[in-house]
Amino acid sequence: MTTTTVILGAGIIGTSTAYYLSKHQPPSSIHLVEPSPSLFASASGYAGGFLAKDWFSPAAASLGALSFEEHRKMAEKEGGRRGWGYAGSTCFSLGKGEGGGEGGRVDVWCRDGASRAEAAGAGGEGGGKLTGVVPSWVKRVEGNAVEVISEEGSVAQVDPLQLSHFLLQKCLDAGVRLHHPAQAISVQADARNNEVSSVTIANATSGSETDIPCANIVIAAGAWSPRVFEALFPGSGVRLPVGCIAGWSVVVRSPRWTEKRGEEGGCHAVFTTTTQPGYSPELFSRVGGEIYVAGLNSTTEPLPDLPTDAKPRIDRGAVEKLCGTVREVLGVGEDDVEVVREGLCFRPATDRGTPILCRIPDGLLGSGVATRPAPEGGVYLATGHGPWGISMSLGTGKVMAEMIQGRALSADVSGLGLDV
Numbered sequence: 485m486t487t488t489t490v491i492l493g494a495g496i497i498g499t500s501t502a503y504y505l506s507k508h509q510p511p512s513s514i515h516l517v518e519p520s521p522s523l524f525a526s527a528s529g530y531a532g533g534f535l536a537k538d539w540f541s542p543a544a545a546s547l548g549a550l551s552f553e554e555h556r557k558m559a560e561k562e563g564g565r566r567g568w569g570y571a572g573s574t575c576f577s578l579g580k581g582e583g584g585g586e587g588g589r590v591d592v593w594c595r596d597g598a599s600r601a602e603a604a605g606a607g608g609e610g611g612g613k614l615t616g617v618v619p620s621w622v623k624r625v626e627g628n629a630v631e632v633i634s635e636e637g638s639v640a641q642v643d644p645l646q647l648s649h650f651l652l653q654k655c656l657d658a659g660v661r662l663h664h665p666a667q668a669i670s671v672q673a674d675a676r677n678n679e680v681s682s683v684t685i686a687n688a689t690s691g692s693e694t695d696i697p698c699a700n701i702v703i704a705a706g707a708w709s710p711r712v713f714e715a716l717f718p719g720s721g722v723r724l725p726v727g728c729i730a731g732w733s734v735v736v737r738s739p740r741w742t743e744k745r746g747e748e749g750g751c752h753a754v755f756t757t758t759t760q761p762g763y764s765p766e767l768f769s770r771v772g773g774e775i776y777v778a779g780l781n782s783t784t785e786p787l788p789d790l791p792t793d794a795k796p797r798i799d800r801g802a803v804e805k806l807c808g809t810v811r812e813v814l815g816v817g818e819d820d821v822e823v824v825r826e827g828l829c830f831r832p833a834t835d836r837g838t839p840i841l842c843r844i845p846d847g848l849l850g851s852g853v854a855t856r857p858a859p860e861g862g863v864y865l866a867t868g869h870g871p872w873g874i875s876m877s878l879g880t881g882k883v884m885a886e887m888i889q890g891r892a893l894s895a896d897v898s899g900l901g902l903d904v
């Protein structure tokens with residue numbers, strides 16, 4: 485018997501889950517529900533797209549490694565370089581201090597405004613002398629140390645917006661149902677046994693409501709996941725332990741990094757340290773000739789109702805600060821940097837610094853709501869990936885699909901449960 489699954493949230497985590505589910509059940513029994521008028525207007529569309537194999541803390545290490553391998557395999561099979569800018573990368577730390585690889589709290593660096601480079605080598609051997617050619621688009625300045633911090637084959641990059649669209653298109657081509665723009669407004673349970681039996685979806689354009697009979701629900705709504713849970717399971721009284729860390733970003737073009745140069749060599753990730761506390765910019769040169777820069781984050785920026793509501797709130801000062809960093813690192817003037825995209829988006833983050841991938845115990849659903857035993861039913865949660873949701877996206881989709889369908893898990897996610 486096929487169990488219908490409703491996935492709430494069509495960011496990269498929800499879409500990846502739909503993609504992997506669709507390999508093992510009729511795709512038309514999978515429903516993706518997304519309220520934002522623009523698709524991927526959230527973190528999944530505005531992220532850097534940096535992928536690492538082993539920069540994670542122990543609880544997420546198995547998932548991180550699986551995901552890195554899934555990215556490689558999918559790119560190889562589906563033409564990832566052309567399709568979504570998949571490319572191997574070399575990472576550099578640039579600044580007056582030492583490079584990464586020092587360990588420390590690799591799980592909370594983003595919240596603290598420290599550099600992602602702190603996580604380099606967290607799970608690998610580290611320590612050895614690493615080599616690589618300093619990117620030609622980085623201007624060498626006397627006194628600035630440039631250090632390679634990644635081992636060959638252990639980091640890569642994608643354009644996350646293109647990858648997200650690719651995954652969604654694969655789902656749609658296979659027959660997965662997308663409800664957009666739409667929102668789940670209630671969950672119904674069978675009167676005889678209280679088991680979840682359907683989800684009611686309201687279409688944001690027409691206002692019409694549809695009941696989708698289902699026994700599986702996946703909450704993959706990123707930073708909005710606690711709101712979704714509260715709205716659908718009002719009797720629970722449990723607040724999902726997921727907050728958000730906002731981040732500004734810009735994508736620029738400059739004659740110092742072009743598509744042609746990208747074809748000649750690999751991409752680069754440059755992690756810089758500055759003298760300003762809490763500001764550790766990261767720059768990624770992409771296959772298509774763009775440079776992405778982020779690193780200006782906030783834990784106080786309030787989460788909007790929808791990702792698209794963040795656009796008018798993009799702070800000109802933040803954009804200018806990131807552009808200033810680009811000009812400084814590239815050693816160019818204003819005319820040599822063209823801003824092609826700017827963004828403010830919200831990473832779903834947990835205090836412990838690792839994502840949550842689990843079935844929510846029936847006891848937490850409240851007011852006697854129950855679910856059928858797996859794999860015939862359940863309410864699942866896949867979120868809280870913080871600064872690593874692109875890197876861990878494919879592994880998360882794969883493992884969630886296995887969990888929901890009652891198959892053996894490809895990664896050890898035993899340390900990624902729900903602590904409430």
Ligand SMILES: Cc1cc2nc3c(=O)[nH]c(=O)nc-3n(C[C@H](O)[C@H](O)[C@H](O)COP(=O)(O)OP(=O)(O)OC[C@H]3O[C@@H](n4cnc5c(N)ncnc54)[C@H](O)[C@@H]3O)c2cc1C
Pocket residue numbers: 492493494495496497498517518519520524525526527528529530531532533534535667668704705706707708712729730731732733778779790791829830831832866867868869870871872873874875876
């Ligand atoms: C500046 C920045 C740079 C980053 N760089 C990287 C990087 O280089 N590498 C990396 O691995 N990660 C990076 N990340 C992290 C990564 O972007 C996130 O971890 C990841 O995108 C989270 O994906 P998601 O699908 O969980 O959430 P989202 O992308 O936020 O998607 C959640 C979706 O849920 C929808 N939603 C909202 N309300 C509801 C509702 N009521 N019902 C249903 N759906 C709802 C939203 O509209 C949204 O589409 C970065 C993040 C930021 C902010």
